[in-house]
Amino acid sequence: DVIARGAKIVDHLVVAILRNASKGTPLFTVNEREDMLREATKTFGNVTVETFDGLLVDFARAKGAKAVIRGIRAVSDYEYEFQMAMMNRKLDPGLETLFMMPAEKYTYVSSRLIKGVFQLGGDISSLVPPVVVERLKKKKVTGAAVPGAE
Numbered sequence: 001d002v003i004a005r006g007a008k009i010v011d012h013l014v015v016a017i018l019r020n021a022s023k024g025t026p027l028f029t030v031n032e033r034e035d036m037l038r039e040a041t042k043t044f045g046n047v048t049v050e051t052f053d054g055l056l057v058d059f060a061r062a063k064g065a066k067a068v069i070r071g072i073r074a075v076s077d078y079e080y081e082f083q084m085a086m087m088n089r090k091l092d093p094g095l096e097t098l099f100m101m102p103a104e105k106y107t108y109v110s111s112r113l114i115k116g117v118f119q120l121g122g123d124i125s126s127l128v129p130p131v132v133v134e135r136l137k138k139k140k141v142t143g144a145a146v147p148g149a150e
Helices: 002-009 030-040 058-065 075-091 111-119 132-137
Strands: 013-018 049-051 069-073 095-098
Touching: 002 013, 002 069, 002 095, 013 030, 013 058, 013 095, 030 132, 049 111, 058 075, 069 075, 111 132
Parallel strands: 013 049, 069 095
Antiparallel strands: none
8 A cells, every 4th residue: 555655656666675684584585575565566667676684774875765655554653663764864864754654444454463364264355465365375374264265
């Protein structure tokens, strides 16, 4: 949702995935997340997906970006994102941070909740792109009883 709306307001949107080794072992690797995002955004003519290491401000500077778009679902997101935006401004005063609220139907959606609902057999197809549903089925997430999965 945020990518789709962001793509309408900028000439070119780079969806940046941080390769963060300190985050533990995620369900999907960086390469898998990159593949899913490319599949989900392939109809947008002005969106590319890339990975990076290090500071976002350095990546943005290398791409010639003038702004970073961040999605905020709740007040708790805002507190974290505000701190990050202020640090990024300190590191690169020329880089602006734009906050976008998701559509109402996505305000409560998080990867943790999606994974939990999926594991308990709930239907997540209206909350994530089809490629994510398919990848979750392939991962055979423990305890999942997927409606319509053959």
